[in-house]
Amino acid sequence: MKASSNNRILMLLENQAYPQDVRVRREANALTAAGYTVSVICPAKPGQPSREVIKGVRIYRYPEPSGSNGFLGYVWEYAYSTSASFAISMIVLFCGGFDVIHAHNPPDTFVFIAAFYKIFGKRFVFDHHDLSPEMYEARMLGGGNRVVYHALVLLEKLTCFFANHVIATNESYKKIEIERGGVPEERITVVRNGIELDRARNTEPERALVEKGKIIIGYVGVMGFQDGVDYLLRALHHLIHDLRRTDFYCVLVGTGDAWPKLRDLAQQLGLDPYVWFTGFVPSEKMRSCMCAADICVAPEPSNPFTDRSTMVKMVHYMSISKPIVAFDLPEHRFTAADAAIYVKPNEELSFAKAIAELMDDPRRREALGALGRRRFEAELAWEYSVPKLLEAYQGILPRPKKTVRNVTEEPEIELTPRPNPTLSTPRKPQDWNPAGPRKLSLRSSSPACCPKASRYSECKFRGK
Incomplete structure (x- = not known):
């Protein structure tokens, strides 16, 4: 299908590569199959080319940042990834253009890219994969540093404020977006993670x-x-x-x-x-x-x-x-x-x-x-989530004039995401006491860390 204006989507992804991030891949494939033009900017896994087209989705990759360790390491990683994504977005803008920035968190720093392009009339969709403040608390012994926690809340609120539409993974996230993010309910669509019926065998x-x-x-x-x-x-x-x-x-x-x-x-x-x-x-x-x-x-x-x-x-x-x-x-x-x-x-x-x-x-x-x-x-199959995704986009962009072929995807599950960033090295478990089953904690005791996992989290079929 020839690309036309007002149906071009640019997805931003930092926490994983493409097509390894299964939620992003499924959404991109569904939108492409519905007639939208989809591009994705993401880090490159070893051996992946800087540019590629996979099942109609245009991929732009930047070199993956080296493994981060400590507060400054993760500040650098997010700054680098956000800057690289912004630079490549300018290339996409002038080469083929886009009408929507679709940002997959974490991190929530993509809001700065989206805010810039909103000046020029681009729309912003926030795909809320993870609750970054709560992820931070869960990873840190004692709940972590409250300054870091509130900074993450601020970034999330800023993202919700600038978003034209928010995609939540479940009703619990939707409630957070309404109560903490101040997003009107009509601007939120729940698109649950799932597995295709024909792949569930x-x-x-x-x-x-x-x-x-x-x-x-x-x-x-x-x-x-x-x-x-x-x-x-x-x-x-x-x-x-x-x-x-x-x-x-x-x-x-x-x-x-x-x-x-x-x-x-x-x-x-x-x-x-x-x-x-x-x-x-x-x-x-x-x-x-x-x-x-x-x-x-x-x-x-x-x-x-x-x-x-x-x-x-x-x-x-x-x-x-x-x-x-x-x-x-x-x-x-x-x-x-x-x-x-x-x-x-x-x-x-x-x-x-x-x-x-x-x-x-x-x-x-x-x-x-x-x-x-x-x-x-x-x-719970993915087929039940696709109509909700498309319905959300019908309110964001005009419906494409025609539908392209169905896009099938190879069954692929990524179980090796880049490590969840903690802004310091996670604490070591306590020594095991053979005399009794004392709890061994695996959580980090560092006062400052930044969550980064998808718990579509979780295993990326996940992966939160």
């Missing part, structure tokens, strides 16, 4: 796991300091030492900035014979590992961030008919409804007991899995 279970002859517990997702994998490991310790269960094996698929410390924690807890940290694996390997699981887990603890965030791993588990054990968080319960066993938040022994109950009840496992699959097919 079982595959051959991982043979190495099947041959264990044990109950397989599965976790998939990004392993950041806020994702609760340490809670899972301590629950497994309870499963062994308090409930006397050794007839299980846990596979943890993915990686993240907490991954090295989580492996150390597993070793300190004596879990090496019972857990397998796969690290990054291709999509097919990930699916085969999860298809081998008898029980899947969502161990995110309760805090101001996780209480409001949707974890895409839950949708993935449901799409392949897996029963779930999760802490009883508002968005967990909304997502899984009756397809999960919910445990009082942050109680690791109770989490272990819930796993043990499912281990002994194969009929209940099957029933929960079937409920989850039905809910996925009826409400």
Whole structure:
């Protein structure tokens, strides 16, 4: 389709590359299929070209900043990425033009680019992936530095103020945007993360796991300091030492900035014979590992961030008919409804007991899995989110004159996002005390950090 004025979208992405960021890829593909012209500016992964067209989406990449460490390192990273994105946006403006800046947070510093272009009549869409202030609190021991927290709130408010339209990932985020950001409800559209129906399929279970002859517990997702994998490991310790269960094996698929410390924690807890940290694996390997699981887990603890965030791993588990054990968080319960066993938040022994109950009840496992699959097919598949995205854009831009071909995408799940930036090195876990199951904290004690994870967060099928 020939590009026409008033239907050109420029997406800004910093937290991940394209097409590795699955939410951004799905949105870009849906908009392209609907007749919009979509360009994306993002950092480059090793080996990726600076310019590329993928399924009709024009990609402009800048060199990925080196790994940041400490306050000044992350100030530099955000300043560099925002400046590089602005410079490339000028190239896009003069080469093909754009009518809308569609910014995917984090960071919220893209508001400065959007504010500049609004002077020239461009519109601004804020795609709210993560609650940056709450993410910061969740990652920091004691809630972190209040000056940094309030600076993040200010950036979020500024972004909401300049946005012509806000896209939220769930109703909890929408409430924040109304109450804290002052955005009128009619200027917010909820576009939930999801998985395509034709991509949600079982595959051959991982043979190495099947041959264990044990109950397989599965976790998939990004392993950041806020994702609760340490809670899972301590629950497994309870499963062994308090409930006397050794007839299980846990596979943890993915990686993240907490991954090295989580492996150390597993070793300190004596879990090496019972857990397998796969690290990054291709999509097919990930699916085969999860298809081998008898029980899947969502161990995110309760805090101001996780209480409001949707974890895409839950949708993935449901799409392949897996029963779930999760802490009883508002968005967990909304997502899984009756397809999960919910445990009082942050109680690791109770989490272990819930796993043990499912281990002994194969009929209940099957029933929960079937409920989850039905809910996925009826409400949570990506196909239900696309019309909402397109409806939002019909209010932002004129409807394109014609629709181009359907865009299909290769199933790809990115489990290796760039590390969540903390403006200082995250604290090391406390030494394990063999005399008792003392909690080992994996959160950072630094007074200043900046959150950066997508918890479409989370595993980027996520990934918040």
